[in-house]
Amino acid sequence: MKERLEALRAEALQELQQVAGQQQLNDLRVKYLGKKGALTEILRGMGGLSAEERPIIGQVGNEVRAAIESVIEEKQEAYRQEETAARLREETIDVTLPGQALPAGAVHPLNKVVQEIEDIFVGLGYSVAEGPEVETDFFNFEALNLPKNHPARDMQDSFYITEDILMRTQTSPVQIRTMKAMNGKSPVKIICPGKVYRRDDDDATHSFQFNQIEGLVVGPNIRMSDLKGTLLQFVQLMFGKQAQIRLRPSFFPFTEPSAEVDVTCSQCGGHGCRMCKQTGWLEILGCGMVHPRVLEMGGYDPNEVSAFAFGMGVERIALLKYGIDDIRHFYTNDQRFLNQFARM
Numbered sequence: 001m002k003e004r005l006e007a008l009r010a011e012a013l014q015e016l017q018q019v020a021g022q023q024q025l026n027d028l029r030v031k032y033l034g035k036k037g038a039l040t041e042i043l044r045g046m047g048g049l050s051a052e053e054r055p056i057i058g059q060v061g062n063e064v065r066a067a068i069e070s071v072i073e074e075k076q077e078a079y080r081q082e083e084t085a086a087r088l089r090e091e092t093i094d095v096t097l098p099g100q101a102l103p104a105g106a107v108h109p110l111n112k113v114v115q116e117i118e119d120i121f122v123g124l125g126y127s128v129a130e131g132p133e134v135e136t137d138f139f140n141f142e143a144l145n146l147p148k149n150h151p152a153r154d155m156q157d158s159f160y161i162t163e164d165i166l167m168r169t170q171t172s173p174v175q176i177r178t179m180k181a182m183n184g185k186s187p188v189k190i191i192c193p194g195k196v197y198r199r200d201d202d203d204a205t206h207s208f209q210f211n212q213i214e215g216l217v218v219g220p221n222i223r224m225s226d227l228k229g230t231l232l233q234f235v236q237l238m239f240g241k242q243a244q245i246r247l248r249p250s251f252f253p254f255t256e257p258s259a260e261v262d263v264t265c266s267q268c269g270g271h272g273c274r275m276c277k278q279t280g281w282l283e284i285l286g287c288g289m290v291h292p293r294v295l296e297m298g299g300y301d302p303n304e305v306s307a308f309a310f311g312m313g314v315e316r317i318a319l320l321k322y323g324i325d326d327i328r329h330f331y332t333n334d335q336r337f338l339n340q341f342a343r344m
């Protein structure tokens with residue numbers, strides 16, 4: 001019996017040496033050590049042994065089992081390590097591969113300019129106000145000192161919805177709305193960005209819908225010099241320290257005196273070029289001291305407070321700032337145009 005056990009060990013170890021693969025290793029385990037395996041089969045014969053022989057054979061049996069088990073365990077461990085190594089190889093991440101580019105959206109250049117102007121004025125202590133785009137004739141014209149049949153209404157051809165309701169032609173009605181909402185309290189310091197509508201034929205410099213930013217400051221002793229200083233400050237923050245302004249007398253029904261403001265041409269630095277038509281100046285906004293009658297209609301006593309106001313076209317500022325030659329670029333949403341502003 002001892003010889004049979006030794007032979008079994010030799011056979012098993014021999015076979016295990018040549019094992020190829022996990023499956024075969026399992027098969028061999030069953031074949032030699034399983035409940036119906038070869039070793040059990042031999043040891044079953046122990047019943048017929050003498051009392052002296054039994055422990056000796058039992059010990060040999062245990063040794064054979066231990067020897068086979070240890071080789072199987074060894075092989076098993078090798079397979080485990082191989083498997084782990086294979087998994088690691090498979091799951092390796094190449095950190096040098098280029099990333100996947102996600103197309104990111106960007107702020108529209110017009111909104112960028114609005115945000116920039118808002119930031120400048122908020123930095124000067126202004127708040128941002130809003131008003132409706134569908135406006136009454138009263139707020140859009142009448143309260144701004146433009147009574148019905150006033151010839152200056154012709155300057156702003158309007159989209160009327162009814163006789164009394166129209167698409168606002170300017171952001172100036174927000175001046176009146178803000179003043180009324182303040183109930184005679186001062187100071188007022190607001191800017192109001194928003195869309196306005198006019199019956200214009202679209203071309204390189206005109207659009208039936210465009211954006212304006214209105215400004216209004218009301219308080220005791222507000223003077224023309226405050227207006228001028230404010231606008232110079234704004235222009236230098238917007239276009240650079242070298243920018244200067246010049247005020248030209250003008251007319252608006254809601255301001256007296258009124259002025260149009262030019263800024264040093266950003267293209268040529270004031271020397272004269274095609275963009276500024278050789279003048280060195282570019283017109284950027286209208287402004288003035290708020291007309292006493294407008295203050296009254298806003299609920300203020302013109303003997304106690306004075307006010308300045310200004311209004312500018314956002315598209316025009318954007319054209320000048322970025323050297324764009326056609327306002328329609330802003331509305332056609334051509335990505336080749338828009339993408340140029342994505343990283344600015």
Ligand code: DAH
Binds near residue numbers: 171252308309
């Ligand atoms: N509302 C004027 C326009 O659309 C612009 C303007 C001029 C606004 C003078 C003002 C101002 O507040 O004082 O042409």
